Amino acid sequence: MPVHYDVLIIGAGMSGLGAGIRLAHYGRKVCILDRHYLWGGLNSFYRLKGYRFDVGLHAMTNFVPRGTRNAPLTKLLRQLRIDYDELDLRPQLMSATWFPGKRLRFSNDFALFESEVAEQFPAQADAFRRLVRHVMEYDALNLATPEFSAREVVAGFLTDPLLIEMLFCPLFFYGSAVENDMDFGQFVIMFKSIYCEGLARPTEGVRRVLRVLMEKYKGLGGELRMKSGVKRLSVAGTKVTEVVLDSGETLTADTVFSSAGYPETLELLSDYEPGSEGATHGQLSFVESIDVLTKEPRDLGYEFTIQFFSTTEKFHYQKPQELVDVRSGVICCPNNFRYDRPLDDNLMRVTSLANYDLWAALPPEEYHEAKTRWHRLVLDEVVRIVPDFRPFVKFTDIFTPTTVRKFTGHVNGAVYGSPVKFKTGRTHLDNLFLCGTDQGMLGIVGALLSGISMANMHVLQQA
């Protein structure tokens, strides 16, 4: 007889852990399956040459002080029974969006951003305040609301194209699976999480978050099976009847949650017909470089935490025609948060849009050289915005869209998954539900809330 679970969860990322903790807390027999040897999914970590690197996490968005009511961070800590201090969140220093001739700074105090907009775009100040009011009053959590274009809504308030591009730039980079636009509900969530709430990071980075979650999950009796990729979901009638692992082992469960992504999950079904998932594959992927420096960035005069930039007035958030689009990106300095002690390493991370197909088509012997060449081209642009740290680089690691594909299983290395989201988590099968990226909540806080709300809605409230 195969081992039977109340709930099997595909993927030990943030959403799978969030769902797993909720279900285990309420006594469900639950097991999380993951193909890799490290958990975390899009937000993981690794060691290389003695350095500890994070993948995914630049900063946690949604930072609020302890006990802030009605804030997503407070909600998820309550739901997971995690104490605020356990995450060791350290606020950012200051971040900015950089476009030619303009830099809009923002911090964890929204007043700074408002005054920056008012000073640099005085003709737009009133309209911006009206937009902010509209955002604050909008109910973005109603799962029944259909998606509609955030650009169209914003264009009803703001008229300066440069301000519009600058406003969208961080929101696209931190969570749009759609080229050059996003769902307005998603815009509201992202706007609040980045501009109104703010950014923070644990001193130990994503390791800390994952350790707290994993200890919680295991302490509640939750099972975790790493190196246990799911090969197939057997379907009979309107249900998943078996979960078959790569090893051939078969498990059964009343309910299956998948954080693998919508098209990726459909492809696991035993009755899958190629093409039936429609044109829902995401196209947006990234390269990211991590440069280890011999000097603290602050000693080079650099005090920003994160800078989102575009060297063109029109920001092109789309799949590039070349391996990498060097015209825009995100520069993250993990050292520039308010820590009690300096980090062990001095790091600069740069993330740029990249073309999965071109990276995947590179012959193996050209792959390494391409990484080095494009990293050089990216830094040529980046040093227009930050002090030239190139003479102080002692080690560099780079990941590409094919790395994302390998470690997350996302088709096309699409970091934010499918452009079409499934907010209710429902699929055409009665006991198969989506959580995570393709359910539509992004970022660490969003992904955790995705797992939590799907566990609540589809299992705990059904009992």
Next chain:
Amino acid sequence: MTRQEIRQAIIDILADIAPDEDTASLKDDVSLRDQLGLDSMDFLDIVMELRKRYNVEVPSSDYPQLATMTSCLDYLSPKMA
């Protein structure tokens, strides 16, 4: 359980769900939602914890009965007697 014991049981649950809120000096006739900043997820948790700890079932149509401490006690006393 006595009414006082049930009150303590509810306070214990609320303190677990919302540890940053002041559950010690709750006013019995003011809405829990307002006093503790609870949302619908938190009310689901109150119901789930009652089931887990005391085997008490609260059907979703009865959630409005949990609005204040007094209404909780009125509603739960017969179930937890």
